Structure formats: structure tokens, C-alpha cells
Amino acid sequence: MPVHQLPGNPSLERLRKQAKSLRRDARAGMPHALGLVAEFHPRPPASLTLSDAQLVTARMYGFTSWPRLKQHLDTIRRYSRSPHQVGAGGELADEFLRLACLTYGTDVPGRTRQADLMLGTHPRLAAANVFTMAATGSYDALGDLLTEEPDLAVRQGGPFAWEPLLYLSYARLRAPGRWVESARLLLECGADPDSGYLWEGLTSPFTALTGAFGGGEHDEPAHPQALELARLLLRSGADPNDSQTLYNRGLGDEVFTDDTTHLELLLEHGLGGGDGGPWRARLGPALQSPRQLLRDELSTAALRGGPNRARLLLAHGVEADSIGAHPVYGGHTPYRLALRHGHAEVAEVLASAGASTTPDTTDAFAAACMRADADAVAALGPEPLARALTTTPELINYAAEHRNAAAVRLLAELGFDVNHLLHCTPLHEAVWNDDVETARTLIELGADPRIKDTEHDSSVLGWARFGGKRQVEAILRGLTP
Template sequence: MPVKRLPPNPSLDHLKHQAKDLLKAHSGRDPGAAQRLREFHPRFLNTADADIFTAALKLSDAQLAIARERGFLSWSRLKSHIEMPEPSDQINLPRHERIKDSVFRRAVDLLDAGDVAGLCDHLKLHPGLARQRVVFEGVNYFRNPTLFEFIAGNPIRHETMPPNIVDVAQTILDAGVEQVALDETLMLVATGARPRECRLQVPLIDFLCRQGADPSSALQAAVLHEELEAATALIACGGRITLPVAAGLGLIDDFNRLFPSASSEQRHLALTMAADLGHFEIVKLLLDMGEDPDRYNPVGGHSHTTPLHQAAWRGHDNIVRLLVEHGARIDTKDLLWTGTPAGWARHGGRKEIEAYLLAQEAKKN
């Protein structure tokens, strides 16, 4: 789920009220509250709604969830950001402009310039820099990257990437990169618009996989973000096709082969991806096999919405009607902008779908 960005002049009192509202919603067994706690409170990760509702919840728990929903690790960090902001706390700045460490910032500048020789000298002058991390708050990803992860250009920092980015990556790799950074970089490359636009996505994927990055670790995210060229490259590098991947790519034979042994979590995500990417036959199979169309999507899969929101926004008319026929609620609001599926259809310019959903809502009322 994307984080809720703080406004230019955030009010701590307003955020305190939000925490109290979350407590009330939890007491009222609101599915949206359960989804937010599952995503943003570490105690409730992968916890079912019923177990979240029976758990005791204190104000401090709600405040932690609100802080993480805004992209901060703790309530105290959020409070500090509001009461004593630093220049590096300007969330709207590109990531490299928020780096306080001048040595790390210099390394990123050399990376972005494609200056292999300068970067090599800089890394020799500062041993351990390749394994160092910087912290960004107020964001939903790229929160604690190493230098290596900056090669992905995701999030976007500049209009272009250096054409010799593979050589730049090799320079940092020679200085020492941990496996977790290698895999995270692969995921960022595989889901990034800028490397694709610069025709560097596939060369970087091939390079990273040759260096030991796990292609399976990025495949699901690539499909979810509809980076299909990246997904093809990852599969060619040995990426394993799972049920959600098969559902997202419309691979019906693989889907049928994998379904019997798939976990409930995989089936849930498979419905999300098939509905989002427009694979009617797979959506129908999942619904016929008992998958619930009325839940929020799982964490890591557009979790602020339902399958109906995504299908309506994308313009998949046949899937929208299928989901409604199988009991998907048309009045569920997303957790970021509080829009109904009809509102998402309107935002996507899908006038016929909007009219259909509004007619169904009127009929129900």
C-alpha cells in the first residue's frame, strides 16, 4: 500500500485524532481498520481479520500504525519530523538531495554521472561505503538502501540513467555487496519505469542475475507492476512461475497445474493480479473455486483496494460484472482516497463501467 504523504504543514493533533479514529474502527470491526493494521503494525502481519479484532489494541498501537502509514518507523520519529524538521526531512525532494552524509551523497553523484573511475577511487578512499545504508522517512519503499540500490533509478531521480550503468554496478559490486541488496536492486530494476525507458532494464536484469541475484525474488513484483518485458527476462534467467505469476500473465496451463498445491495467500494474490491485469478466465476459475471477491487485496498487491476497484479502473468490463455477480461489494471504499469502485472507474475514464456500478448501487438501495 502506498503511504499517505503528509501535507505541507502537518498537524500532530490531527494525526492523534486519526489514531483515535483507528481505535474506534478496530472496536467496530471495520475491515478497513484490520487491513491497515495488518499492513502497518508489525504485530499483525499476516493476521486474519477475526484475530485482529479480538486482539487488545492500545492508543500507542494505533499511533504506531498511523506513523508507519505515513512512512515513519515510529510515532516518535513522526513527532520529531513535525516538531523539529530538518532539511533532509523534505519528503518531496528527490532521494539523492535528502542524503545528509556528504561521502554517501558524493558516491551517488558519481554513480549518476556514470563516472566509473571517480567512483572506484571514492570507494577505495572510503572502505565499507558499499555496505553502508541511508535512511529515508515519509516514503513507502526505498527506505533504507545501500549505494548499490541507487543503480536502479527507482525511485526516479533524473530524466536519464548513465548508459554505462552496468559498469557502474560492477564497480560497486567489486567493493562488496550483500545478497539482500543484490535481490532488492533486482526488484527495483524489474519494477522501474526509468530503466525500461532507457533500455537498460533487461541488461541490468541479466547482469544482476549473473551476479547471483534471485530472479524469483523479483518476478511477482514485475508482473504486478505490468513490467512484462522484465518478467520475461526474469523467467529466462530462471525465475519460478508461481500461481500469482501465472494468474498475472494469463498462463492458464501453469495456473491449472499450480492451483491444487497453492496456499490460500497465493490464491488471494492470484485473484488480485488476474483481476487487475484482465484475465477473465482465471478470475472466473478462482471465483468458482471459492475465492472471496469481497476482500481487500493482500499486502504487497494494491492492498488499499479490492479486485473490483482495480478492474473498474483498468476498464475490464467483463471482470467487473463477474465480480459483482459473485458478491463483490460496490460500496467498499479504498483506504487512500476513500473512493468506491464507481469512483475509480470515473477516475480512469471508464464511463460505461461507472454507469453500470452506479446502477447496481441504485438497485441495491
Template sequence: MAPSLPVNPSLERFRRDARRLQRAVRANDPEALAHVSRHHPSGSPADPAAFALTAAQHVVARAVGFGSWPRLRAYLHTAEELRRDPTTSIVDDDPLARFLSLACLTYSPGDGPDRWNAAAEILRAHPDLPSRSLHVAAAVGDASAVARHLDADPGGATHQGGPFGWTALFHLAACRVPQRDPVATARLLLDAGADPNAGYLWLALPTPFTVLTLCFGEGEAGPGRQPRHPAGDELAGLLLDRGADPNDAQTLYDRTFARDDGHLRILLPAGLGRGDGGPWQRRLGEALETPVEMVQRQVDWARDRGFTDRLELLASYGFTEGRPATAPSPWRPKGPEPPVAAAGTPDGVRALAAAGGDLNARFDGHTLLHHAAWIGDVELVEALLECGADPDVVDDQHGATPLGWAEHGQAEATAAVLRLRSRT
């Protein structure tokens, strides 16, 4: 199963958790005993007063998805080497560092057009940056400047740099400032030895952000704030041709929420769901889901959300089975959901409305109209409004309307539709 870890997990934190659990079990705490019963292969200890620290460590490891304490410890050692934190603000007077930190997707709350506009301003004020840095030259897709850097340093394509310790190829995929010729630039870097599987562990969590991930873009903040790379599909095809493993778990997660299946139409023919998982599987072992498990989650989500086209596409490659019902999954609903949660297409919305279903029912604290507005799905928003969904309903957490969600998510296309219908 996929581990469930806190951000920036540390061995010391888990050691403290194990010591606390040991003390609680020895004190006959019912909650602690139940926790041990759920996660230790032997169940509740016969003699709580003699509950060993090694047993507590075993329970702590299994509770977060690892088979044993040594396996958890090994993952944390590996993760520390691969961990990056691009969410921190870069306080640096160097325009080069500031440009790279602002120009690229970081998967932090600050992502969005304001950052990229600020990066573009820095570049206009310092047009020599691409000549000063291979990483900047790659970020702006300046093939000529990249070629000059590689002539001067033939090994530069493998070097990590910039404020986040990324390779030049990764900067190219992550940048959202307009680029000159990203595909030609990527080809130069790959010819010079750049790793098509380069990536990092975001805050040491076990799903790697790879070059492919940044090409395909999107994620929880929505396509307005974390858009696809403008040449992402072409870049992804080039990377796959040069050896990138198609079993990219973070891409699958980021692109799960909307109906578009363009990423799957690229990854499935390249071997998604098959093979040994590539270099990241070898690095992370059980911390990373297997290729089959990754695709099983896609089947689950498509079935749960009514993505019929996605189910047909997956089935055409032989993938029809989801995860076992007993498998823990943050993707699987924790309780019953209203029928509208499974009406994720315009046709699904119309069918539910014709059957008298409630289009304004909430799941995860919001309505389907909120979700459609956030992900920029104009057709889904229009179908919901056409069938009577309330454009002025507010969500549970923020008290915001679907229009508010669209505007915050920089989803201008759905915001424009909702402005015409909103009464507030």
C-alpha cells in the first residue's frame, strides 16, 4: 500500500511516536491497545506491561505503510538525500536565484501568474541571465545559450543548481515563463546526458516529482495556478523516447481530477501500468506504489466519478480492476457520497438531473459546481447551470461561491461563465 506520511518526515519524530506508544500500552491505554491490535501482526500484547520498544517501532512503521521499522528507516535515509523544499520563499538579492524561484512551478500556494509575471520582469531587467547560467538558459528554452554552456562544460546537463537544486532539464519542464524553443533545448540537454527521470521528493513525501510530472502539470491547486507546460505533450513524448519511465505516480495524481485524458493517451502506449517501475521504484521500494497499483487507482477514481471515457480507455489497455475494497486509499471516499459525486461529465449531470437527483448536494464540503469551476471545465459548468445547479451556493470551509473558487484558481474561462449567472 502507499505510505501515509507527514510532510518532512524524520526518524526522530517516529522514534518519539514509538516511545509514546510504548508508554501508553504499558499504561493499558485502550486507544493505544486498539492501535497495536490493528497494526501488529500478533495483535494486542498478552502482557501490556512488558510491551517492548521494538514492538512499538514495528507498529509505528506499519501504521504509516511500511512493512517494518528497518524499512521505514531506510526510506527516511533515502528521502533525505532526495528531499527538496521549493515551497519556501527565496530571500535573495541575486536576480538569478530570484528568477528561477519565481519562474517555476513549486507546488506551493504561491504558484500562479503573479509569480511568473514577476519572473518575467526580472528577466527583462537582467537580459544577460541566460548567458550567466545554464539553468536559466534551459528555463527560458534558449537552445543557443544552452549549447554555449554545454560547449564550455560538457557535463553541465547532469549538474544540479538553482535555489532548489534541480537539473537544467527539470528547470525547463517546471518553468512557466514564455520559452523560446523548449523542445530543441530539451533535446540538446538529453543529448548531453541529462537524466529523463530526474526529479525530487517534495518535502520528502514518497511520490516523486519528475521531469514528466512538470511537463503534464496541474494538481490540487487547479490548472489555472499549476498549468500544463505549453509544449508538455511533445516534451513528454521526447522524454519517453529517451528513457523516461511512464509509471509516473505524481502525474497520475495531478491529472486525475479533470476529465481530460491526454496524459493517459501518451503514457499508456509507452507502458504505463507495466514494467518494474523504473529507477524511482528501485530507489524507493515499497514506499512507491507498483505500476499496477498506480493504474488500479485510476480505475477506482474514474469509476467513482463517472469518467466513462477514461474507463473505456483504461479497459482498452486491459485495465479494468481497481484496488481491493479493503486497501487503504486517501483517494477512496471515507463514507457514502451523494449521487452527484459520480456525475463527473456533462452527460452524467444531465442524466442525474433527469432522474431528479440533487445537483447541489455536497461532498468533501463543496458542490460539483465548485469543483467544475476550480478545474476550469466549461462544459461541465454549463451543464450544471443548464440543469439548475445553484451558482450562488457556498462551500463549507471558505464560505465561497463557485465563482469565488474559479477566480481564486485563476480559471478565467469558468469564471466568465459564472459571472453571467451569479446573483451575488
């Protein structure tokens, strides 16, 4: 039974309206509604009542009943936070914390440095309250306070309504602090090693472990004592099946590296096993199983080019032909992903581990293009090229994303559009990587710097300025008004 994805930050009122629409459409004999009833109702009735429609709605999102779905929405409401939307202007201690911590929405370069300046001007901020003590790693002051009031270790407060352990793990300050020792104090006083929140209600919890490792779509820095802090949290009982950590350090990492440090630590403490911990107990089917997290990690290694990650995951029993659940994998096996994205070493690692290695002509064509092997492309004949131009025009976007200027040039010569708009153009990809060679190649081949992406409605120059991509910005400045 395929399950639909519940929208981010879901509204109970919107789901009620959806159930009412389903009842109306089913009674009117609409095929799509009747299909949903047949698929998701355990005993499809002749005439759909509202409670029947609510049951179908719940089951299509993976919940056994409407009350279970409502319970899930209550959980989201309880843990949802939007730290990136908290504005300036609060009390001095709150403003310091707002600037000192990663928020995954306002983490522009230099923002946390403002907190350092505030601390230099107002050193007493470090001991203003339990939250600033945690953020600054003020071990002695924190110890004195918790001796008097140990319950403060689990109290929520500050600008983001977080527990102290979250301010500690998401703070990014230059001034040295005794963060690991301070975290141990909090844990000894009852702080939850799995403490976390749901960013804007999205069902991938941002835990203390997530904060320690950092990473993400804007290359957010890790905590100054990341490994020691993460190790302490895991030894204290934090569940290693941390979906947001895996996303931030893998699929969602702005600058992907084949570093396996975080994976080794998580695997050492049981990543891929167990029941998924307290967050999966709270969120149920909205959170992937531990085993599926590992399958997605192998697909990420194939998609983004991580042979070391692939070896590590295969050594821990991940199936070579496993399928990642995220839509970006397109339902392809890791081997096919590696071929299509030009990661020959990953493909060899997977083949050695027993992956199915009979590529179709589309895969062979993509692999040859990503190797910039014009002779191999020609040897395949005209049919794969004609098919690829129709079915996979985004190959040139992938080549740009992977800093493969030679493949970009070959694909353009074969007729691929240098301005192909996937969610952005190949030039956007090169700009975000600050990849001068690929950007120059695309511009030479006719890329239009005025085209805007579909998500942010921004030109490549806007991307360069927002991301601080100074090298390509210098090239673009003279090309766009």
C-alpha cells in the first residue's frame, strides 16, 4: 500500500477539508476519489460517510486511524519551532542567544560573529541565565546554578523556547568554552540527550546531535567540540538514527565531502538498528525506519560521489541494490545513480559488492558523457542521444553541479541546452559551487545569466551575492545589469 507524504507543518483544518472533499467526490463517483477509497479503506462502504473519509485520509498518510493522525498533529504542534523567524529586539540575553545559535534560515556569513562582539562588550552575558551559560560553555557558573536549581536543566526558554542543551549544541562562538563538561552537567541533572525540535513543523527533528554535527544547505559549521559533544550525547543515550544529521552531512550538505567521521561514530553506536528511538515513537511513519536511513545514505554516496562512504555502508550490511526513499534518487539503484552522475569509483565499489551491473543504454550514455568520453558516446549511436535529449535533459545540470566542465562542454556540443531550467540552470549550479572553470565554460557556450531559478526567483548574480561566492561574482558582475 503506497503511502502519501504528509505536507510539512500540516493543518488539522486543512485535512478535515480534504476528507470532506473526498466524501463529496466519492459520492459523485469521481474516479480518483473512488480509487483512494478502494485502496485505503479496509472495508469500502457503498456510501462514504465523513468518518469513512477521515479514515481513508489518515490511512493514505500512513496512520491507522483519524485519532492517530490527530495525535501526530498534536505532536508536531508541541515540538514545532521557527528559530529563523524570531526577530531582533528582545532582552539583551535573548538577542545574544538569537545571534549566537544556528537557526537554519538566517545563518548568513558573519551573523554569529555579532554575538561574539556582544559578549566582548557585555561579558556578564555569559552568566545571565541557564541558557547563556549553556551556549557559552560557562561550566563553573552553570554548576553553581544547577546545584541550587537542578530543574533548570530541562526548562525551556530563551528566544527559541529551547532547552539549555539545544542552545549549547547550536551555539557557534569563537570564545573558548567548556561545552562538553557543561553538557555533562546538564545531562546529569536530567537533560534529555534526544532533546530537539521540529523546524517549522517538518518531521525530521533537529536534535542536540544535529546541532553538534552542523552542516546543511548553507554549509553551517560544526560545533567547536563536535565529536566530543556528539560522543557524549550518544553515550548518554541519544539515538544514533538521526535523520537530520544524516541529511545535513550528506544529501543536503552544500559542499559534499567524502568524510565518514560522523557516519563512523553513528554506526559505532547503532545507526541502522533499533526502533528509531523516542522521535520515531512520537512521529511514527512520518520518520524513516533505521534501515531505510542507511539505504538512503548509500544512495547519497552514489548520487554525490562518496566512495569511502559507500565502502563503509556496504561493510555494515547495506544492500548494494537498495533503493533510497527520497524523491531525488528517482527510484534508481545506487549503481545506476553513480553511472548517471559520473561517479565511476562509486560504481566500481558497488559492483564489487554485488550490485546489479547491467546498465541500459541510457545509463551507458550518461556515464560516457560524465566521463567526457566523446568516442564512447559516438559508439553508442544516435538513438541514446535522441532519447536522452528528450528524457534526461538535466544531465547538463548534473555535470555543472559536479564541477565537471569537460562534461558540460561535451553535452552542449551534443545539443543539450546550457540554459536548461530544472529548479535552476547549470550556471546557477556552477555559481553556487564558486566554480570558475565551469561558470566560464557555460558562459562561453551561451548560458544566460539573467534567467531566474524557480524556488527563489533569483538570477545567478543574486545567488553569488547571497552565498558570498566572490570568485564567480567578479565574473558575473560585468555580464548582468
